[in-house]
Amino acid sequence: MNNDYQALSITSHILGHHTYGKLLREYFNNSNSLGSVDFYWFKEECNKLLWLATRSFYCKFPSSWIQQRNLDFQCLRSELTTAYITKLLIKQKLHSKQYSVMHLHTQVMALLALEYMKRVPTIVSIDFTAALKYREMQDVSFQWTYAPNISLEKRVFDAASQIVTWSEFAKQSVIEDYDINENKVIVIPPGVNLSALESDNNSADKNSDNCNILFVGGDFKRKGGHDLLKVFLENFSNIAILHIVTKEAIECSHHRVRVYNNISAYTPEWKSLYQQADIFVMPTYSEGLPQVFMEAMGFSLPIIATNLPQMKEVIINDVTGFMIHPGNKNELAKMLKILVENPILRIEMGRKGKQIAQLKFDIHKNCSHLESIFKELSASQGRNIYTNIL
Numbered sequence: 001m002n003n004d005y006q007a008l009s010i011t012s013h014i015l016g017h018h019t020y021g022k023l024l025r026e027y028f029n030n031s032n033s034l035g036s037v038d039f040y041w042f043k044e045e046c047n048k049l050l051w052l053a054t055r056s057f058y059c060k061f062p063s064s065w066i067q068q069r070n071l072d073f074q075c076l077r078s079e080l081t082t083a084y085i086t087k088l089l090i091k092q093k094l095h096s097k098q099y100s101v102m103h104l105h106t107q108v109m110a111l112l113a114l115e116y117m118k119r120v121p122t123i124v125s126i127d128f129t130a131a132l133k134y135r136e137m138q139d140v141s142f143q144w145t146y147a148p149n150i151s152l153e154k155r156v157f158d159a160a161s162q163i164v165t166w167s168e169f170a171k172q173s174v175i176e177d178y179d180i181n182e183n184k185v186i187v188i189p190p191g192v193n194l195s196a197l198e199s200d201n202n203s204a205d206k207n208s209d210n211c212n213i214l215f216v217g218g219d220f221k222r223k224g225g226h227d228l229l230k231v232f233l234e235n236f237s238n239i240a241i242l243h244i245v246t247k248e249a250i251e252c253s254h255h256r257v258r259v260y261n262n263i264s265a266y267t268p269e270w271k272s273l274y275q276q277a278d279i280f281v282m283p284t285y286s287e288g289l290p291q292v293f294m295e296a297m298g299f300s301l302p303i304i305a306t307n308l309p310q311m312k313e314v315i316i317n318d319v320t321g322f323m324i325h326p327g328n329k330n331e332l333a334k335m336l337k338i339l340v341e342n343p344i345l346r347i348e349m350g351r352k353g354k355q356i357a358q359l360k361f362d363i364h365k366n367c368s369h370l371e372s373i374f375k376e377l378s379a380s381q382g383r384n385i386y387t388n389i390l
Contacts, residue, residue, distance in 0.1 A: 058074075107157070124163050125188075134146040165186070189289060194358060227332060274299040282304075283304065297314075
C-alpha cells in the first residue's frame with residue numbers, strides 16, 4: 001500500500017487551538033513519513049482589507065442579557081465569517097497544489113467548504129459541538145438560537161470522510177445529536193509534548209515557604225478565574241501565592257496574586273511557572289477538553305477542576321485531583337485547603353497524573369494516530385490526486 005500523502009491542514013488559532021496547531025506542526029515537520037502536510041492558520045493569508053471588513057461580524061452586542069441568550073447570534077456570525085475566510089484559503093491552495101487529503105480543525109473551518117470536501121477526502125477534528133452549547137444554555141427558551149449552527153454542522157459531519165473528536169463526550173454528541181455513523185467518528189485527544197516538560201531539577205524550582213497555585217486560562221470568566229481569585233483572597237492569601245496566566249487584564253493589587261498576560265505555551269516563562277507550581281486549579285464552567293489539564297499532569301501537578309462530563313476523561317477524582325461543581329466556591333475552598341495543607345498528597349496525586357498523561361496524552365502518540373488516518377484516506381483514493389478545484 002502506498003502510504004505517501006499530501007495533506008492540507010487549516011487550523012483555528014483561538015486559545016488552546018493555537019497550541020494544538022503548533023504541536024501538530026512540530027510533529028509533522030519532524031516526521032519520518034514519506035508524506036507531507038502544508039499547515040495554515042485560517043486567516044494566515046487573509047487580505048487585510050477583507051479582515052478589516054469582516055471584523056465587525058465577530059463583535060458581541062453590548063448587552064449581557066442579549067449575549068447570554070445568544071440573541072445577537074454572535075456565535076453564528078463569527079463562525080460563518082471564519083468559514084468564509086477559510087473557504088477562500090482552501091480554494092487558493094487547492095488551485096495551486098495537489099492534495100490527497102484535507103484536515104480542518106475545527107468544524108467551523110468546514111462550514112462553507114462542502115464542495116471541496118466532497119472532492120477531497122477530509123478529516124474534520126473537533127473539541128465541542130453546537131448541540132452541546134445548546135444544552136449548556138441556562139435559559140432553555142432560547143436554545144433555538146443555536147439551530148442554524150447545528151444544521152450547518154450536520155452538513156459538515158455528513159460530508160466529512162472522518163471525524164476526529166478530542167473526547168468521548170464530543171464523539172457521542174456527533175453520533176447522537178447529528179445522526180452520524182459511529183464508525184465514522186474516532187477519539188484522538190490533543191496532548192502535550194512530554195519531552196519538552198522534562199526538568200533536571202524538579203524540586204529546586206519549588207518555593208518551600210509558600211504553596212504556589214497556578215491558573216492558566218485565556219477566557220478568565222468562563223474558566224472560573226473569578227471564583228478562584230475570590231476563594232484565594234478570602235482563604236489562602238496568607239499562606240499561598242496565586243499565579244494567573246490569562247489574556248485578560250485582571251484588577252488585583254494583592255502582592256500574593258501574580259498576573260501574567262503574555263505567556264505562550266512551551267516558552268521558558270511558561271515552563272518555569274508550571275515547574276514552581278504545587279497545585280493547578282481551573283474551575284471552568286464550559287469546556288471542550290482543556291490541554292492545560294494535560295500540561296499540568298505532565299508536570300506532575302494535582303488538579304482541581306469541575307465535574308463536567310468531559311473532564312472525567314482527563315481527571316480521576318480523589319486520585320489525580322479533585323472535582324467540584326461549577327460555581328461552587330465552598331467546594332473549591334474545601335478541596336484547595338486539603339491540597340495546600342497536604343504536600344505528600346499533592347506529590348502522590350501528581351505522580352499518578354503524570355502516569356496517565358504518559359499513557360493517554362502524549363502528543364507524539366496521538367499525532368501518529370492522526371497521521372495514520374492521513375495515510376489511510378490517501379491510500380483509499382489510489383493515485384487519484386485532486387487538483388485545480390475551483
